[in-house]
Amino acid sequence: MSNTRDARKLSVDGLEDLRRCAVAAVESGVPRTEVARRYGVSRQTVGAWVRAYRLEGSDALRPRRRGRRPGDQLALSSARQLWMLRTMTTTTPDKVGLRDVLWTWQSLAALAHREFGVVLGTTTIRNYLTRWGFCPDTSQPTWMLPHRAALAHELRATTGAGTAEAQRRPVTETLWTDHARVRWCVCGPPADPDSRMSLHSDVLFAVTSRRAVLFTPARDPYDGEEIREFYARLLSRHRGPVVLVPGWEPTRRTELLDLWISTHTERTPVAL
Numbered sequence: 001m002s003n004t005r006d007a008r009k010l011s012v013d014g015l016e017d018l019r020r021c022a023v024a025a026v027e028s029g030v031p032r033t034e035v036a037r038r039y040g041v042s043r044q045t046v047g048a049w050v051r052a053y054r055l056e057g058s059d060a061l062r063p064r065r066r067g068r069r070p071g072d073q074l075a076l077s078s079a080r081q082l083w084m085l086r087t088m089t090t091t092t093p094d095k096v097g098l099r100d101v102l103w104t105w106q107s108l109a110a111l112a113h114r115e116f117g118v119v120l121g122t123t124t125i126r127n128y129l130t131r132w133g134f135c136p137d138t139s140q141p142t143w144m145l146p147h148r149a150a151l152a153h154e155l156r157a158t159t160g161a162g163t164a165e166a167q168r169r170p171v172t173e174t175l176w177t178d179h180a181r182v183r184w185c186v187c188g189p190p191a192d193p194d195s196r197m198s199l200h201s202d203v204l205f206a207v208t209s210r211r212a213v214l215f216t217p218a219r220d221p222y223d224g225e226e227i228r229e230f231y232a233r234l235l236s237r238h239r240g241p242v243v244l245v246p247g248w249e250p251t252r253r254t255e256l257l258d259l260w261i262s263t264h265t266e267r268t269p270v271a272l
Contacts, residue, residue, distance in 0.1 A: 019061040022046050023053045075118050076128070084112065085132060089201040089217045092233070101233040102206075102214040134182040134203065134215075172240035175206040175214075177230070178247030179221035204230045224250040224257035231260065231268065241267045 018039055025035045026046065036043040052060035076084065093100045093107045098114075100107040105125040112118045120128075180203050204227065205215035216233065218226050227250050235242065250257055261268065 016062055019049050020058070023049050023061065026050050075120055075124060076112065076116070080112075080116055080118075081128070081132070083115070084108070084128075087111065089203075092216055101236055102216050102230075104212065104214050132182075134180070172242065173238055174209050174243040174245060175234060176208075176245045176247065177204070177206045177234075179204050179218060181221075206230075206234055220252070221248070222251045224253035224255065228257045228260045231257075235264065235268055244268055 202218040
């Protein structure tokens with residue numbers, strides 16, 4: 001009478017005993033077909049157990065934990081996460097062949113798809129950024145939204161933007177800008193030290209009134225020249241005027257930023 005036990009329903013210890021008995025039978029000369037019939041498994045399964053035993057020894061017969069190992073469920077491996085981190089903390093999207101001039105959830109998804117053929121949704125990208133240590137507060141624009149109309153009106157009055165021409169080009173977006181020092185971290189498997197990375201990086205970012213986040217790496221977030229470049233990139237993404245609400249001020253080369261703002265007052269009123 002054949003034994004038709006379902007190996008998938010066995011306990012860990014029971015499965016290990018089954019494997020050892022099956023391998024021992026094959027090693028003693030019993031045909032694999034007979035061993036498979038005797039222990040209620042397929043001939044291919046018996047063959048796999050025997051090959052593993054001959055290659056790795058008896059330890060190969062111990063059942064591995066069912067399910068995926070921690071991190072295996074991630075769409076990007078540790079090495080790919082590391083590559084994404086190094087790219088987004090050292091350059092801007094346009095310099096790696098993407099269409100955008102600042103990193104966004106969409107541009108990161110486009111990068112992952114182009115390089116690795118992986119389709120990542122917005123929620124997945126946000127989860128990766130949180131995992132990597134960068135999660136800017138997007139709640140601020142929510143409570144400031146009721147003040148948007150009053151802010152725009154005050155800025156028109158103080159910047160001379162109340163002319164008929166300016167009124168025909170109303171403010172189309174409010175951007176809350178700030179900088180953050182974040183700790184990016186990717187931890188790969190212990191056997192692959194090159195896949196582990198931990199570093200600090202300065203980031204300039206803006207949060208829109210729709211809670212979208214735009215950011216770029218910064219060598220010195222207090223440098224007026226870097227902030228000017230960041231503002232210029234923000235402005236290039238919008239056709240109409242925008243209101244910039246800075247959450248910090250530069251301390252070095254401020255005259256460069258002041259000059260840039262003074263020449264873009266119609267399109268970029270700044271609320272200090």
